[in-house]
Amino acid sequence: MSVPVGHYQYDRIDRDFLRARIAEFEGQVKRRLDGTLSEDEFKPLRLMNGLYLQLHAYMLRVAIPYGILDSRQLRKLGEIAQRYDRDYGHFTTRQNIQFNWIRLEDTPDILRELAEVDMHAIQTSGNCIRNVTSDEYAGAAADELVDPRVHAEVLRQWSTLHPEFTFLPRKFKIAISGSPNDRVAARFHDIGILARPGEDGAPVFRIFVGGGLGRTPVIGEELFDGVREEHLLATLEAILRVYNAHGRRDNIYKARIKILVQAIGVEAYREAVEAELGQMELDRYRLTPEAVAAIRARFAVPLLEAPDDADAVLTQQRRDDPLFERWVRSNTHVHRDPGHIIATISLKPAGGIPGDATSAQIGRLADLADAYSFGEIRITHLQNVVLGHVRKDRLRDLWLGLSEVGLAEANIGLIGDIVACPGLDYCALANARSIPIAQKLGARFADTALQAEIGALRINISGCINACGHHHAGNIGLLGVDKRGEEFFQLTVGGRAENGAALGTILGAALPEDETVDAIARLVDCYLGLRESGETFLETLTRLGHEPFREAAYEAV
Amino acid sequence: MKRPVRLELGQKLVLTANRLLDGRTVWWREDGTWDLRIGQAVLLDADVAETALSRAVEEAQREGVVGVYDTAVLPVVPPEPVTVREKIRAHGPTVHPEFAVETAQ
Known part of the structure; x- marks a missing residue:
């Protein structure tokens, strides 16, 4: 077997340890099922193995160390989604993947399958040091x-x-x-x-x-x-x-x-x-x-070879195809090698569930990683996927391949690139649903030309104060709250997680769920009307302060 | 300790839990067994709910459920939970129609 590019190569010691750990957990599951262990005794043990009990089923959170996978591992995650889940995997804000429909009795088998590709769910929960x-x-x-x-x-x-x-x-x-x-x-x-x-x-x-x-x-x-x-x-x-x-x-x-x-x-x-x-x-x-x-030495290094005209080929293809040009503008980043480029694949289709991928999409991503990026895949904390080493002259072929499985959305860093936690549709801690509001916002701003016109603007949505959707760090943040059984959303603006990190500040009273999307649309319109040439949303907000945005968001309330 | 559910006029209580084997949401029937359909749940008045809850908690391991508690519903057919959380538990996630839970009796 060739050594995978991008992540550390396990050896016999690692694999023996995983086998022993799974056997230990399998014994714990058996004792839970026969009643030897109470739920109170079992809960910390299952949590240390990434297994939560959520609203409708068990949820298994699988660790993706520093967010890097090889295609063999990703393919296995797709197989697990198909065989043990309801055909979906959900990539999280901590570069992990969660399966929302897991059966307790299947868990040892799933962990065994993960171990076949050097993966596990250890320390994805509990009061320990989590996945780095x-x-x-x-x-x-x-x-x-x-x-x-x-x-x-x-x-x-x-x-x-x-x-x-x-x-x-x-x-x-x-x-x-x-x-x-x-x-x-x-x-x-x-x-x-x-x-x-x-x-x-x-x-x-x-x-x-x-x-x-x-x-x-x-x-x-x-x-x-x-x-x-x-x-x-x-x-x-x-x-x-x-x-x-x-x-x-x-x-x-x-x-x-x-x-x-x-x-x-x-x-x-x-x-x-x-x-x-x-x-x-x-x-x-x-x-x-x-x-x-x-x-x-346990990390394989990609051999970065590209034809001399790779850059020129890409430049011409961008000129020839405006849709491809839009995707390249938003979804790529400069590589250290001039013949290569970094491609970010959006898991935020308009009206879709942020971070979700079907088993078919997961399998196709693995195939595309093999074909275009040395079989290496990265998961981002913004719930997207990165192919890190794509030859410039082959980027368009990758984009066409992504288009076939609905993964060619041109919205990275734009308003459609929404980060959202699972919220009350799945999570036992949540107060409000994050996904439907993300879907409505995604649909409202579905036009990628409009998204490009709006420019850099990040929306983060959390379904409760635990903030798994990182709402405080959103340029626009939404926090779901429960008011006497009804879902409301508190808006924050001005957050950012990059250099110059800042916490968003509350714009005003929480809005009813059915008024929230319109309020955000007015807020964005306000920005488009007030911005100076080349200004981002954050720059306009910094120049003018909150007041015009508050007035816009709440004008119809 | 869980706070007692405050019932408003006309509301009833049902008992709910998750199935130990697969975590699925289940509802307590009159015969002490559990069902995936909220339409099968027995409606309880506050004065008898406490005894029923104690019994259900005591029998949880034997009946293969975990995390038993009571929640308020409107006594329609099938019963409709009062909170968004319990509505979602009863009907399934709102974002995947294909994952909707059968609720009828």
Whole structure:
């Protein structure tokens, strides 16, 4: 078997571990079914294996480490959707995939099938360090300074079954990027890490702590800058130890690290981490160049060869076909190799369910990845899919292939590229439905020419205060609330997760569900009427403030 | 502890849970068994619901259900839950008509 491009190659130790873990879980499931284990006893065990009980069925969340898959793995996910689910997979805002219609008794078999392709559902739930997320353009983007995947893998290995951090006060999310352009929402994570080359060429790390969304949205604060590679794990270990020791366990809503950082202040937190580092046996946590090199060696590198005229071919094809030109404008990003390009495939068809794909679409994506991108696929935290290394002269063929399965929507970064959680249609925690409002908005702004005219504008929708749809980070955010049994949506504006991260602020009173789409349409019309040449929605909002937008949104209420 | 459901005039209570094997939403019948159709649910007045709930919780493992609780409905045919959440549990997700749940008796 050839080594897959893009992600770490498992070995016998990894596979033996997965087999043992599945056998353990299979025994737990048997004991639950025969009544030996009560639901209270079983719940934390199933959650540690990614299995939730939602409104209509069990939901299995499968980990996609740093969002990267190979075609064999993606094909397997499609097979699981077809065989064990109702033919759909749902890609999440944490670069994972969820199956919404799972049977408890099937779960060990599903985990066994996942293990066949080196996948699992461990630590996709529970109060532990969750799946580490990373830049969807890692190792491909022209603007990248350090490929973050090797260190993301280091973090995956460090955090998986870490004996001290299996029962943290609350869940813990880490994101890592190696680009000066933050594509991982680093400042909205418990720990956000930005890598860059140091003076000697070796990577150094800027570390933010205490960011997060949810009930108490907070922008993470810089804890350290210039952390050397050899000290990365020791530093993270110390940060987690301070949290584990002092984070609150008496109140679930006050248990995240952001609450602790806010309570004692980032300076005091830094001092506590430094004190912890001072008493740690640093050699034990030293990340040596040899260890990093050994992990790097388990990543296959794509052979980026392209004909000399690849760029010219693409340029001509763009001139000849306006629809293709529109898709290239919105759905591609500059690759580090001049003969290649990064293609983002939208899972946001007009009127569709954000992040959903059928088993047929999943299978076709795997085929297209094999044909056009070294069999490598990335899942984005914005619920889309990326093929990272497409030869420029073959991009149009890829686009035509995507068109055949309804995956050629030209809307990345535009108003139709809506992020939404599963909401009350599936989720046991939700207060309101996120998907129908996303579908209505997607249909309202279905015209891709109109979307291009509106320009960069991100809508995020959450069905409850837990904010899985990252509504605080949306340029326009929608939070579903329940008012005496009726669905309402609270609007926020001005959020952003990229460089210059900002939390959206509430525009006014929550609107009834059936008035929300019209209100957003008026808000967008207001922007189109007031913007100056070349201004994005956020830039116009910053220049004029909220008032004109508030008046527009609420004028008919 | 779950707060008692506050019934408004004309409302009744039904018991609901998820099936242990597959997580499907189920409703408590008069004979103590569980059914996928809310139309099969027994309608309870508040004064007897507590006893029924205790019995259903006690028998949950034997009957293969998990997470038993009571919820308010309008006593129409089939009963219509009062909250959006329970309506969705009774009828299925609103975004996939093909996943609609049969509710009739």
